[in-house]
Amino acid sequence: MKSYKLEGRVINGLDDHVIEKGCVLVEQDKIVFVGTVEECPNLIPELVETIQIPNATIMPGFIDCHAHVVGADSQDYDECTASHMDLILNAAHDLGQLLDSGFTSIRDMGLFGPSLSRAVDLGLVRGPKIMPSGRIISVTAGHGDHGYQFSKAYLNEHSPLSVLADGVPECLEAVRTQFRNGAKFIKVMATGGVSSPIDKITDVQFSETELKAIVAEAERRGTYVAAHCTGTEGTLNALKAGVKSIEHGVMLDESCIQIMVENDCTLVSTLAISLGIPKMKAVLPAHIYEKGKVCAEKNLKSIEMARAAGIRIAFGTDYTNSKNTRYSDIGKEFEAMIEAGLTPMEAIQSATKNAAYLLKQSDEVGTIEVGKTADLVMVSGNPLEDISVLRGSEKIKIILQNGVLVKRSE
Ligand SMILES: [Zn+2]
Missing domain, CATH: 3.20.20.140 (Metal-dependent hydrolases)
Structure with a gap:
């Protein structure tokens, strides 16, 4: 399985903290890092695909x-x-x-x-x-x-x-x-x-x-x-x-x-x-x-x-x-x-x-935390300013489910 590095605003689903220039790293089916882009560990470029979209926001699936x-x-x-x-x-x-x-x-x-x-x-x-x-x-x-x-x-x-x-x-x-x-x-x-x-x-x-x-x-x-x-x-x-x-x-x-x-x-x-x-x-x-x-x-x-x-x-x-x-x-x-x-x-x-x-799955999904299953969505836009960026399939650009890229439409 590939590793992915998603870059953008991170809303973790857990608390009200937002990382404006954030990064989420996925290896296999798990989230292995969440933090700022500067803090993000450097991986061998051939082994990781970096995903950036304009004004991106990353959230739990x-x-x-x-x-x-x-x-x-x-x-x-x-x-x-x-x-x-x-x-x-x-x-x-x-x-x-x-x-x-x-x-x-x-x-x-x-x-x-x-x-x-x-x-x-x-x-x-x-x-x-x-x-x-x-x-x-x-x-x-x-x-x-x-x-x-x-x-x-x-x-x-x-x-x-x-x-x-x-x-x-x-x-x-x-x-x-x-x-x-x-x-x-x-x-x-x-x-x-x-x-x-x-x-x-x-x-x-x-x-x-x-x-x-x-x-x-x-x-x-x-x-x-x-x-x-x-x-x-x-x-x-x-x-x-x-x-x-x-x-x-x-x-x-x-x-x-x-x-x-x-x-x-x-x-x-x-x-x-x-x-x-x-x-x-x-x-x-x-x-x-x-x-x-x-x-x-x-x-x-x-x-x-x-x-x-x-x-x-x-x-x-x-x-x-x-x-x-x-x-x-x-x-x-x-x-x-x-x-x-x-x-x-x-x-x-x-x-x-x-x-x-x-779903009785708080330990597995629903938040962006290290060790959780990599179910993630990425949209173009900031839902905290305009909630309609979450309206539907056209607006949802990137989806990972169990660490697998299941949708990409940039
Ligand atoms: Zn019903």
Whole structure:
């Protein structure tokens, strides 16, 4: 493997310190030096490739904690009726686009995540490394129920996104089935949601007993539960049951915030979609537009409260590579975070250090430190002055993943 010397402004993902004339040295798959250009050790020129681009900024590879790579939306496949073979091939293609936008790891929620994860690790598919949950567990008529026109048995066989489970025995079976397929954490739908046709955003989904059984089973397996949460009451239920990450967290109140602080629970914001829906009346189905409009305002308040309480915010997008949520401009989430009041540095750390924590990989990725895996991105421009330089694949010039140069477009 080659060694690389990247030169430019270094944002390490760990703290607010910026090295203006910095240098990051990569040998094999590891970062072996980070500091100023003057301090950088001299290596034999034939053995190292120096990469310089104008006004460069070097950051840790980004991590999206809320992905659903199921291969449906980018080809307008119907996820409930399309062939799994078509979906998974398309999902593999979509993964490459995510990588090209600077995402070297993701947390994926969907049926194909475990298989895609293995394919990426084996080098068969170009894409981010994946921490998969497998299918999302939902109640019948809940946020994961994609249509009363199908039977529950059909959906449980065919939906690439979710599995319907009612009562503790079915919940336990659903959790264990995800682990059997290779899941590394569990995702549940604890409340109604914006995109589902047959529920309200404030619906409480799963009883306390069901949620506690799911959390206990995940913990027995040495991992945690992430919960889709829109309405306040269902969010509280999930928090009381012991979930460790709140997805969306649109309507948090003081009691939610208090438990999140006590339980070291992370908030995965998905703000580009949340704040974007009210601007898209013309192109969205009426039920999505109406529900989404209510959420946007509440979401801003939740983020403000979470920031004030010092809750860890991790970057998530919920993008599916649809025409409105292209992976090629997935970095719009950074801009939405600024719109919601985060600083550019906070937004970058949410997609690096904070996201690595949720992946349980803080020792490996998410910051630029000696000994860490060399997952790095390099852009032309300064995101601390103009966050839009992180918007998407066109702007991301250099990407290293595990020390391998996987993208170069200067
Ligand atoms: Zn989602």
